[in-house]
Every structure is written in structure tokens, then in C-alpha cells.
Amino acid sequence: MSTPTVERARHWLTSHPLALDAALAAGVLVCMVAGSFVDPRGEDGVTWGLRTPDPFSLVLMAFGAAALVPRRRVPKTVLALTGTVSLVESVTGDPRAPVAMSAVIALYTVAASTDRPTTWRIGLLTMTVLTGAAMLAGPLPWYAQENLAIFAWTGMAAAGGDAVRSRRDFVQAIRERAEKAERTREEEARRRVAEERLRIARDLHDVVAHHIALVNVQAGVAAHVMDRRPDQAKEALAHVREASRSALNELRATVGLLRQSGDPEAPTEPAPGLARLDELAGTFRSAGLRVEVARADHGTELPAAVDLAAYRVIQEALTNVRKHAGPDAKAEVSVVRVGPNVEITVLDDGTGEAELPTAGGGHGLLGMRERVGALRGTLTTGPRYGGGFRVHAILPVKAGPRATAPTATEKDPV
Structure with missing residues (x-):
């Protein structure tokens, strides 16, 4: 048979x-x-x-x-x-x-x-x-x-x-x-994929929100002075070109992470950190925002995750200042080493009358909270007494395991 x-x-x-x-x-x-x-x-x-x-x-x-x-x-x-x-x-x-x-x-x-x-x-x-x-x-x-x-x-x-x-x-x-x-392996794989997607979404948001805001401001300046002051218009367009080039480079580096092992190698660059803080402040100064930077971290060597989170928090906070604090606003950035932590503070004295944020319409502060919470840090945001806005982040120098981000009563202006 x-x-x-x-x-x-x-x-x-x-x-x-x-x-x-x-x-x-x-x-x-x-x-x-x-x-x-x-x-x-x-x-x-x-x-x-x-x-x-x-x-x-x-x-x-x-x-x-x-x-x-x-x-x-x-x-x-x-x-x-x-x-x-x-x-x-x-x-x-x-x-x-x-x-x-x-x-x-x-x-x-x-x-x-x-x-x-x-x-x-x-x-x-x-x-x-x-x-x-x-x-x-x-x-x-x-x-x-x-x-x-x-x-x-x-x-x-x-x-x-x-x-x-x-x-x-x-x-x-x-x-x-x-x-x-x-089932456990599949759930773990789905969880890791979701975390990676969230991390990439945060990076893309930070890059796009920062550089596109600068491009928008400089393009508006160029359009305003094109006829009367062509030299200033050319300078503004040069800043537009530089900001767009930086955005493309960072987007290319982020998208390169999504390539599989057999794909052609994508051009990448090191993740930004506090070593590029002066360069970051310069891009905002060129966009017309007065920025002062004070550092008292005594040359502290931060882990890559903490260094990137600190840079993104400052970048997002300054972007919010430029977009919402008004044309005459001034921003102050301080980086201080306090014991086992590094404290980052971004202050502005703006009135917020230039462009009122829509309630619940943005993800900037949410992204900052997730970044800081992932490193077991704390983030405090809110209006200052007498006007302006304050962003204060405390990040441990030695990053610990993932923890739930602390909750805060705040409004995301992005």
C-alpha cells in the first residue's frame, strides 16, 4: 500500500x-x-x-x-x-x-x-x-x-x-x-519595532520642526526685503540653503538606519550632541533669535543617549521659542553639571503673541518627555512668572533602564 x-x-x-x-x-x-x-x-x-x-x-x-x-x-x-x-x-x-x-x-x-x-x-x-x-x-x-x-x-x-x-x-x-x-517572541518583536518606530518618529520630528522653522523664517525675511535690500535677501536665502542642506543630511542619516543589511551603505554622520551646541545656537541667531549659552558642565563626558537627548531638548525648546515667543524674544540656554545629573534649562522672555499654539496640536513637548523619561530623567515645562516660558530637564549622567516618563501639566506649542 x-x-x-x-x-x-x-x-x-x-x-x-x-x-x-x-x-x-x-x-x-x-x-x-x-x-x-x-x-x-x-x-x-x-x-x-x-x-x-x-x-x-x-x-x-x-x-x-x-x-x-x-x-x-x-x-x-x-x-x-x-x-x-x-x-x-x-x-x-x-x-x-x-x-x-x-x-x-x-x-x-x-x-x-x-x-x-x-x-x-x-x-x-x-x-x-x-x-x-x-x-x-x-x-x-x-x-x-x-x-x-x-x-x-x-x-x-x-x-x-x-x-x-x-x-x-x-x-x-x-x-x-x-x-x-x-507568542512571546512575536510580542517582543512587535514591542521592539514599536519602540524603534517611536524613536525614529521623534528624530524626524526634531529635525523637521527645527530646520523647517528656520527655512520658513528666513524665506519670510527674504520675501520681505527682496526689493529694498537685496543683499540682506541674499543672506537670508543662503541661510535657507544651509538649513535645508542640514535637514536633508540629518534625514538621510535617519533613513539610513532603516536600510537592511544587504542594502547599499547610506551616508551617515555621528548623532548630534552638546559638542554642537554653539553651532545650533548660531543657526537660530542667523534666523534672528537672540540666544545666549552658558555652560558649567566641566567637560563632562556624557553617554551617547544622554548627549543626544540633551541636544534634542535644547533644539526643540529653541524651535518653540522662535515659532511662538514673538519677534523680539530672547532665549537663554544653560547646561550645568549637578552631582550625578546634568541639568538643562531653556528660558525665554517672549510674549507668545506672534503665533498662538493650537491646543494639543503638537508633539514637541511630548517627544521631549519621552526622551527624558526613557533615560529616567525628569522634565518640567511651563510659563514663567512675568512672561515667557521655561523648559528644565534633569538627565542622569549614567543612563539607567527605561522608565515611564513623568507626567506634567503643560501645553505643547509645537
Whole structure:
């Protein structure tokens, strides 16, 4: 028989368990009838001879085999029926027909479908009742091999069924653990992808918000003085070109992180940090914002993540000042090392009348909170007494594991 045929037959039998049990019952009936023609008692107690089974024993065998058909649905009921048939055969049958074979199959089914304590209780009860009835009620000697065979076969049926159930439970447990581990890996991968997308979104927001704001301001200046002061217009356009070039370079570096290992290498540059703070302030000064920088961090070497977060916080704060604090605003930036932390403060004295922010319409302060919170730092933002706005961030010099960003009552002006 070919392998596909065997697989189809196995699949059909698996999907039709009642037909399989009916075939098993028929096979058990054939074995019991064939065994009933064998007489183990020869003249000298060793040879085997032929005998004719009693008609009542044939009826009991047929009834015991028929009871096995629903053995998967009601295994304990089937065991009770086959055990009763075996008891009747033990009391009335002479010589005994092998009706107990149906009880052995039923006991195996019960052991394979229930727990171990139940198997022990039912198995011992079945062994004791059937073996005791065969030893006490029959005309044969109590120690005859037929009686001992009932004891051995019932014991092996209970042990075999329990072993099959244990192996099935073990395989199921392994399968469940493997599925759980696979789900855990998938969830971890999704979480890491979400975190990376959020980080890239923050970087893109910082780059676009900063440089596009500068381009917008300088383009407005150029349009305003184009006719009357062409030299100043040319200078403003030069700043536009420089800001757009910087934006493109940073965008190219960020997009380069998304390339796969087999893709052509993209031009990249080191992530910005406080070493480029003067350059950052210069870009805002060229856009018309007065910026003063004061540093008292004593040459502290910051981890890359902390250095980048500090730079982005200052960049975002100055961008907000340029966009919303008014044309005559002045910004003050301070970087101070205080114990195990570095404190960053950005102040402005603007009126905020140039362009009022829409409530909840931006992501700048949200991005700053996420950056600072990811490093287990704190961020405080809000209006200053007497006018202006204040951004204050405390970053640990030694960045710790991710923590939930602290909440603050504030309005994002970006």
C-alpha cells in the first residue's frame, strides 16, 4: 500500500473514531471466539486441545464486544458493562471463554482518558473483582493460569492506558510551551519595532520642526526685503540653503538606519550632541533669535543617549521659542553639571503673541518627555512668572533602564 493511501486511511479513521471503535470491537470479538475454541487443559496438563464454546458464552462475547463501540464517549459505563459480562461468564462459563478481553480493553480506555488517581482506584477494583470472581466461582483451581492471566492482563491494561495518557499530556504541554514561547517572541518583536518606530518618529520630528522653522523664517525675511535690500535677501536665502542642506543630511542619516543589511551603505554622520551646541545656537541667531549659552558642565563626558537627548531638548525648546515667543524674544540656554545629573534649562522672555499654539496640536513637548523619561530623567515645562516660558530637564549622567516618563501639566506649542 502506498504512503498517500495510508495517510488518507489514517486521516479518515482519525476523523471517524466511531468507525475505528466498531472495527476494534469486531476484532476483539473474533479474538474471543477464536480463543474460546482452545482448551489449555490437555491430558497431562501441558498439551492443547480443541473445545466447543457454550452458546451462552458466545452471546456474552458478542454483548461484550458490542459494548466497546461507544468506549470513547462513555468509558466508565463501558467498563461497567464489560466487567459485568465478565463476572457472569466467570460464574456460569465452564470451560471459561475469554470474555474478560473486552473488560481489559475497556479498562485501558478508562486509564487513557482519566487521571492517575482514578486509574489506580478503578484499576485495582477491576483487578480484584474479576480475579477474585474467577478464583472463587469457577470449577478450576484458584491458581489456574486462566485466573492469573486475568490479573496480569487487567494490570497491564491499567498501566498501559496510564502511560499513554501521561505521554499525551507531556506532548501537549511541550506544544503549549512552544506556542507560548512563539507568542512571546512575536510580542517582543512587535514591542521592539514599536519602540524603534517611536524613536525614529521623534528624530524626524526634531529635525523637521527645527530646520523647517528656520527655512520658513528666513524665506519670510527674504520675501520681505527682496526689493529694498537685496543683499540682506541674499543672506537670508543662503541661510535657507544651509538649513535645508542640514535637514536633508540629518534625514538621510535617519533613513539610513532603516536600510537592511544587504542594502547599499547610506551616508551617515555621528548623532548630534552638546559638542554642537554653539553651532545650533548660531543657526537660530542667523534666523534672528537672540540666544545666549552658558555652560558649567566641566567637560563632562556624557553617554551617547544622554548627549543626544540633551541636544534634542535644547533644539526643540529653541524651535518653540522662535515659532511662538514673538519677534523680539530672547532665549537663554544653560547646561550645568549637578552631582550625578546634568541639568538643562531653556528660558525665554517672549510674549507668545506672534503665533498662538493650537491646543494639543503638537508633539514637541511630548517627544521631549519621552526622551527624558526613557533615560529616567525628569522634565518640567511651563510659563514663567512675568512672561515667557521655561523648559528644565534633569538627565542622569549614567543612563539607567527605561522608565515611564513623568507626567506634567503643560501645553505643547509645537
